[in-house]
Amino acid sequence: MKIRVLVSYKDSVLDPQGQTVKNALHTLNYDCVKDVRQGKVFELELEEVSPEKVEEVIPEIAHTVLANPIIEKFEWQVIEE
Amino acid sequence: MKIRVLVSYKDSVLDPQGQTVKNALHTLNYDCVKDVRQGKVFELELEEVSPEKVEEVIPEIAHTVLANPIIEKFEWQVIEE
Structure with missing residues (x-):
């Protein structure tokens, strides 16, 4: 299963x-082009996990490892079952 | 109009x-987690452009500014009309 996690600065945070x-x-x-915001994308390949586990x-992973929740937000989606 | 451009290393390129x-x-x-690939995401806010122009x-922008086409690939999508 392939998961995409997008991490970007919160809207209130400057993005130099x-x-x-x-x-x-x-x-x-x-x-x-009126505005540009830059962020990070992580593609995680998972094995042997149920949808519930995902x-x-x-x-949990996004919150503790991929993003800094003080200044960043994240969203994620399954891109390959 | 809001466009999201995802830039990541080509599969053949190591991703430390x-x-x-x-x-x-x-x-x-x-x-x-069996594998992780990291890349960049750009969200561009466009004004006064036709879908054809986009x-x-x-x-063009992705190829010349956002990505290095030698080692990176990109994909893009409209996320807000």
């Missing part, structure tokens, strides 16, 4: 990397 | 960050 990308895009005349374990 | 996360998870006894401009 995203700002830099936005500025670079404006320099290249992509003026239609529901339990993925938020 | 992902390996480190996998090792950390094994140390914490999450043995069900089809043209997003792969």
Whole structure:
């Protein structure tokens, strides 16, 4: 089973990397881009787990290892059964 | 319009960050995790663009600014109309 976890800064947290990308895009005349936020994506390959176990374990992993819950939020989805 | 671009290493490219996360998870006894790949996610807020323009401009931006096409691949999707 393959799980995708997206980790990004909370909306209230400044994102200097995203700002830099936005500025670079404006320099290249992509003026239609109004804002950029950058985050991380993790693809986890799991084996021998029930859907219930996944529901339990993925938020736990995201909360303790992948994201810093003080400044980051995460969402996750199953991308391959 | 909001676009999400996912950038990750090509499958043939080693991913030391992902390996480190996998090792950390094994140390914490999450043995069900067989593999981890880490990548980047960009959320772009676009204004005043037609769907045709988006089809043209997003792969261009991803190819030239967000990803290094030698070692990285990308995929993108519209997450908000």
